[in-house]
Amino acid sequence: MNSQQPLDPHSLGRVHFIGMGGAGMSAVARLLLAREVAVSGSDAKDSPGLRQLESLGAEVFVGQRAENVSGAATVVVSTAIKEDNPELAAARESGLRVLHRSEALAAAMHGRHVIAVAGTHGKTTTSAMTAVALRTAGLDPSWAIGAHVADLGANAGFGAGEWFVAEADESDGSFMAYHPRVAVVTNVEADHLDHYGSTEAFFEAFDAFSDTIREGGVLVACADDAGAAGLARRRRERGGAVLSYGVHPEADVVVSAIVPAGTGSTCRLSFTAGGEPRTARLTLAVPGAHNVADAAGAFTAGLAAGADPERLIAGLAGFHGSARRFDLKGERRGVRVFDDYAHHPTEVAAALAAARDVAQGHRVLAIFQPHLYSRTREFAEPFCRALEAADFACVTDVFGAREQPEPGITGATITDHASGDRVLSTPSADEAIAAVVDRAESGDVVMTVGAGDVTALGPRVLAALARH
Known part of the structure; x- marks a missing residue:
């Protein structure tokens, strides 16, 4: 690229x-x-x-x-x-x-200081949180994010301020185009091997991305992720500036005391501002430890941009999510139905962990649609292990997207690794909906999960619950 x-x-x-x-x-x-x-x-x-x-x-x-x-x-x-x-x-x-879309986006950013948010997981939420927090802090940023953000009113907008927040997609190498002043890397975990060919090549792409940071710029990296921490270490060895965040006690922004709170959570942030050590309480309206980590990344990026810490925290408290990220579709008979874009084992595990927090002792039921034949083949067993965090999960047929079908690769490629009957293959959407609705009781949480057209099933689950 x-x-x-x-x-x-x-x-x-x-x-x-x-x-x-x-x-x-x-x-x-x-x-x-x-x-x-x-x-x-x-x-x-x-x-x-x-x-x-x-x-x-x-x-x-x-x-x-x-x-x-x-x-x-x-x-x-x-x-x-x-x-x-x-x-x-x-x-x-x-x-x-x-031009590739990324090159056109880079042209649209011309003349602004770019905050580019990359990572295998969490980049949409982190970039959305960053844009919302900077706007609350009075910096009036521009933004381009891979999902509609209710708090911003659109997936893209042009502000009067000097900062531009962009989600930087690594799937095809196009994140090399942006030359950011601040580069955020939430995590580096192998994915998109259909494009890169090997785990080594995927990791090397992130090193190349960090090398595109403008002179005097900073890498913001999650200290809790081995891939991102390794990227930060290598950048420091080359003399580049790094700010880290996470629960790791040596991070520049330390997250502690994480407590689930209904459909949100609270935590404590410890950081340095104006040369003085500070602590602040952060309350989020979105659930899960992964959202706490994303918020810490957005907060750290905001500090790098020179924003006021208290106004950043106020902005993060007012963030209500982005489309297809733990997105509440409705409630019937006391059963809440959420939709999530998770399409990698780590993302699926994080989404189900958040659902467990929200369910507060009730059960979590999931319908998962694998995305891409190559990803299903590469990560079949990790997908199964992630889905076992639910009390019951259905796996539908694969959503192939840009790929042609691979002989023998189906949703059952994942469920073949299951022990017991908690993770079942239900090839059709109708089968999956029926299986989940038959088991759902008041207080339970139902998740539709995946990057394909599984997102359309939420209203159908709600309708079936109403009839049941």
Whole structure:
């Protein structure tokens, strides 16, 4: 992925987005429109997101045809766009500049100090928390995040302040494009091996990411994660600045006294501000130790940006989550149904641990949809061990996304590692819903978990509970 210095957005001419309705692409289009860049874009289907961009001034095409790129100087694609796409083929033939979405986002950030939030897990929540906290602290940041954030009103926005908070996606190496002033790394744990090929190559990519930090900038790293702590150690050895956070007693921001509190939690933060040691109590409206860790990362990033600690804590206390991150879908017959994007064993374990806190002695029931055949194959047993934290879990068929099916890789690839009947293969959504609803009692928590279309099952579970 291109790691050259970002382009000035006003040098791009008219920018055409192929697949503009997607969450990541629409965010960048929104930002370029805010910077008064001419924008057009297409998608295979119409959507409210497309129409919202049209209301902001974008020219919108439903359906993808070669003539849609006429008049554009720059074309933006994501990794999902194939070379035989008619618009991309026409752009190549005409010699137009073609940018990856990350390069277009880097252009949208031009002239701002960037806080880039990376990591195998937690980057969406940490970047959302950082943006909300900085806004509460009066810094009026811009932001681009991989999910809708209710407290910000959108997944992207352009503020008047000097800071820009961006979720930095490592899945395809595109996080090299941003050249941040502050780089946050929540954790480094092997994933996306379909792209990187090996665990070693994945870890090396994070070292390369830390090398893109601007001179005088800082790496903010979680001291509790072996991968992030190793990254921090290597950066220090190269003479780079590091701020750490976590429950580790030698972290720069130490988290202690974590107490679950209903659908939230509280903790104590110990840190240095203005040269003086300080402690503060942080109350969060979102549950789970993983959210406490994300909040500590956001707080540390805010300190690095020069924000007032007390106002950062007030901002974090007012954070109410982002879409598909422990997202309450509703309650029927005393059973609460939540949806979560977790799609790696560590994320699944964290989501179920948070559900256990919220259930307060009642049971946790889960419907899990594996995401990608390669990930299911690589992490089948760890997925099963993570799901065993639930009282009962169903595993549906794999959501293949960009991948073609692999012979023999199904949801049962995970459940084959189960001992007993707590983690079962239920290939269809109907089977999974019926199995969970038959077992659910008042006070229980039901989780729909995964990065695919399992997110649509929450309303169906609620409807089935109402009928049961």
